Amino acid sequence: MKKSDICxxxxxxxxxxxxFSMTLKLKPAAQIYPKFVISLLAVLTTLYVIKMVMDAKKYxxxxxxxxxxxxxxxxxxxxxxxxxxxxxxxxxxxGFYIAAAVFMLITLYLLKVPKLHNIIATVVIIAIVYFAFTxxxxxxxxxxxxx
Amino acid sequence: xxxxxxxxxxxxxxxAGFVNALTPLNLLAMAAxxxxxxxxxxxxxxxxxxxxxxxxxxxxxxxxxxxxxxxGGIYCGAIFGGSISAILIxxxxxxxxxxxxxxxxxxxxQGKAGKALATACxxxxxxxxxxxxxxxxxxxxxxxxxxxxxxxxxxxxxxFGLTIIAGVSSxxxxxxxxxxxxxLILSTIGMDPMEGxxxxxxxxxxxxxxxxxxxxxxxLFSMSQVLILAEKKIKERGNVVAVKDRMMLTWAxxxxxxxxxxxxxxxxxxxxxxxxxxxxxxxxxxxxEAYRFSKHKEDFGHGSxxxxxxxxxxxxxxxxxxxxPMLTLGIPGESVTAVLMGGLIIQGLQPGPELFTRYAxxxxxxxxxFVLIQFFMLAIGLIGSKGFAHISRLSDAIxxxxxxxxxxxxxxxxxxxxxxxVLMLIFGMLGYLVRKFDLNPAAIVLxxxxxxxxxxxxxxxxxxxxxxxxxxxxxxxxWALIILSVIGIMSPMLMNRLEKKSVVPESPQGDVDNRTEAxxxx
Numbered sequence: 001m002k003k004s005d006i007c008x009x010x011x012x013x014x015x016x017x018x019x020f021s022m023t024l025k026l027k028p029a030a031q032i033y034p035k036f037v038i039s040l041l042a043v044l045t046t047l048y049v050i051k052m053v054m055d056a057k058k059y060x061x062x063x064x065x066x067x068x069x070x071x072x073x074x075x076x077x078x079x080x081x082x083x084x085x086x087x088x089x090x091x092x093x094x095g096f097y098i099a100a101a102v103f104m105l106i107t108l109y110l111l112k113v114p115k116l117h118n119i120i121a122t123v124v125i126i127a128i129v130y131f132a133f134t135x136x137x138x139x140x141x142x143x144x145x146x147x
Numbered sequence: 148x149x150x151x152x153x154x155x156x157x158x159x160x161x162x163a164g165f166v167n168a169l170t171p172l173n174l175l176a177m178a179a180x181x182x183x184x185x186x187x188x189x190x191x192x193x194x195x196x197x198x199x200x201x202x203x204x205x206x207x208x209x210x211x212x213x214x215x216x217x218x219g220g221i222y223c224g225a226i227f228g229g230s231i232s233a234i235l236i237x238x239x240x241x242x243x244x245x246x247x248x249x250x251x252x253x254x255x256x257q258g259k260a261g262k263a264l265a266t267a268c269x270x271x272x273x274x275x276x277x278x279x280x281x282x283x284x285x286x287x288x289x290x291x292x293x294x295x296x297x298x299x300x301x302x303x304x305x306x307f308g309l310t311i312i313a314g315v316s317s318x319x320x321x322x323x324x325x326x327x328x329x330x331l332i333l334s335t336i337g338m339d340p341m342e343g344x345x346x347x348x349x350x351x352x353x354x355x356x357x358x359x360x361x362x363x364x365x366x367l368f369s370m371s372q373v374l375i376l377a378e379k380k381i382k383e384r385g386n387v388v389a390v391k392d393r394m395m396l397t398w399a400x401x402x403x404x405x406x407x408x409x410x411x412x413x414x415x416x417x418x419x420x421x422x423x424x425x426x427x428x429x430x431x432x433x434x435x436e437a438y439r440f441s442k443h444k445e446d447f448g449h450g451s452x453x454x455x456x457x458x459x460x461x462x463x464x465x466x467x468x469x470x471x472p473m474l475t476l477g478i479p480g481e482s483v484t485a486v487l488m489g490g491l492i493i494q495g496l497q498p499g500p501e502l503f504t505r506y507a508x509x510x511x512x513x514x515x516x517f518v519l520i521q522f523f524m525l526a527i528g529l530i531g532s533k534g535f536a537h538i539s540r541l542s543d544a545i546x547x548x549x550x551x552x553x554x555x556x557x558x559x560x561x562x563x564x565x566x567x568x569v570l571m572l573i574f575g576m577l578g579y580l581v582r583k584f585d586l587n588p589a590a591i592v593l594x595x596x597x598x599x600x601x602x603x604x605x606x607x608x609x610x611x612x613x614x615x616x617x618x619x620x621x622x623x624x625x626w627a628l629i630i631l632s633v634i635g636i637m638s639p640m641l642m643n644r645l646e647k648k649s650v651v652p653e654s655p656q657g658d659v660d661n662r663t664e665a666x667x668x669x
Contacts, residue, residue: 004584005584007584008322008325008584008586012325012329015329015332016332019332019335019347022346022347026339026344026346027342027344029341029342030339030341030342030344030346032606033335033602033605033606034332034335034346034347036605037328037331037332037335037598038332040328040331041325041328041329041331041332044321044324044325044328045325047321048321048322048325051321068583068584069378069583071378071379071380072378073377073378073379073380076377076378076380076381077374077377077378080373080374080377080547081374081377083548084373084551084572085572087551087552087555088555088568088569088572091555091565091568092565096556096559100552100555103548103551103552104548104549104552107547107548107551108544108545108548111381111544111547111548112381112544113542113544113545117545121545121548121549125548125549125552125553129552129553129556132205133205133556133560137205137207137208137560138208139556139559139560139563140563141556141559141560142559142565
């Protein structure tokens with residue numbers, strides 16, 4: 001048994017509990033199918049718990065997290081995640097093209113991409129999006145509050 | 148045109164398909180999509196499923212046949228593209244080319260990179276082309292059978308689809324089934340199809356029609372890949388070895404690899420039709436059989452063109468075969484076909500018999516396009532492989548923000564809705580965690596697609612029988628599907644045997660610099 005699997009089991013039971021509580025607010029006829037699939041997940045998760053307990057008895061308890069997150073570059077990962085979230089927020093404020101350019105330039109800088117490659121990649125990706133989505137497909141991308 | 152088609156009608160549709168597929172727009176779509184597919188395939192950070200998911204929104208405004216041709220082109224191109232980096236930098240672009248690296252890179256070290264690339268290109272072409280035969284002949288027959296399906300059969304069909312993908316593509320059967328069940332719960336979000344009441348919408352009007360499948364696909368396959376790349380140390384890729392020899396095969400070499408190509412075609416085709424097995428298994432089986440039948444066994448692991456041909460013909464032969472269960476029964480056997488099914492749904496089409504009756508002209512245009520795609524793959528591969536090799540060295544540091552921008556644009560473009568972007572990010576994070584903890588993203592996606600079909604099948608059946616569940620066991624087809632579902636659950640054992648059987652001779656270069664665990668599991 002791996003300790004990391006406890007997270008999986010907790011997540012699955014959490015989903016079951018959340019959806020079950022919402023199901024109870026539906027009218028009775030509409031409750032049947034959601035209850036069926038929630039029960040399915042709960043039963044499968046319980047079977048997995050039983051398997052985990054049996055494995056623990058047989059092979060002992062292993063950490064598992066060191067395997068799941070082997071070679072995890074925390075700083076780099078969270079920098080990218082923050083930049084992605086900032087990009088989505090910037091989309092609403094500044095519009096797609098400005099937000100995308102800022103996101104690309106800063107993220108590539110944080111990932112230590114040389115300046116010239118950084119600028120070329122930014123220009124290329126924005127040109128691709130412009131010609132493929134705006135010109136070819138006619139998609140109107142977010143304009144932002146100020147533009 | 149709702150009845151099954153006669154042979155004459157089918158032949159006329161086949162001919163008309165080629166006429167429709169040969170329009171300038173379709174030809175341009177084939178050339179562009181195959182090129183894009185090869186670029187995606189030869190980049191070791193990206194996979195075929197991810198590429199198809201990422202470019203899915205671009206097909207939204209196209210004619211359905213053109214949209215499907217684009218997705219088919221990316222699929223075939225990506226499977227072939229993986230061989231370029233496998234041969235030139237000893238890093239398979241996709242798991243489907245892992246076996247190609249064994250002998251392909253050895254040939255490169257001997258100054259025969261051109262020979263290896265030409266072998267990969269020609270074998271991929273014939274593997275893909277021959278796989279179209281089964282697509283043309285088996286798909287309509289299976290669709291005819293699917294016409295007999297009513298509500299109870301549809302319910303069991305969705306169960307069968309889920310058990311097979313959850314069973315085969317997961318490291319743990321229970322985790323695969325849990326992933327499927329999680330997807331089923333998520334598929335209940337939105338309006339109840341029978342009672343007309345809102346379910347689990349979290350106050351979001353955008354969730355009225357349920358979770359947008361394309362956003363979920365982009366999140367689970369593309370955005371999650373960004374996060375997987377971001378957590379690993381950015382590595383410099385190996386240098387591309389200059390291709391000094393000609394990209395050409397002699398007649399004697401072509402004769403040597405022909406039996407291997409034919410064997411690998413059959414292997415790849417069967418593996419493709421079997422839901423759950425995929426190109427990554429086929430390439431090793433094709434390689435293994437090439438080794439078993441070869442008169443030059445000593446060359447294997449030291450630079451054998453038969454080895455390259457065995458692997459490449461098999462993985463491309465999977466493409467046509469894998470479309471059969473997806474198009475006829477709506478059961479995608481692996482991640483890429485699950486994403487391709489999203490491409491059908493985005494066009495408002497439902498996989499099944501209607502594709503071969505009501506929408507037959509569109510389907511046969513796609514089939515003809517799929518045949519022509521193979522010719523584009525051969526031409527572009529032979530002309531451009533040297534150039535694509537340099538693209539394969541592109542750093543993950545550059546891929547991370549580029550793919551993110553395309554994910555955001557793609558998810559926004561479908562409904563021009565900001566909520567879809569947020570939904571894509573949520574599924575991206577979910578996909579990342581799912582892959583880290585060995586759950587199965589393909590099973591989640593499939594449950595999102597099959598969930599509503601299964602729900603309608605179950606509830607309509609119970610409505611017809613006045614709530615008596617015996618209706619679910621009332622026909623021989625129901626029982627056949629129940630038995631297939633049980634086999635689906637048992638199938639991991641069969642797949643393990645197939646993988647164990649594919650014992651590969653040891654390469655003097657040691658292990659191939661393979662993909663990350665998560666990528667392979669995909």
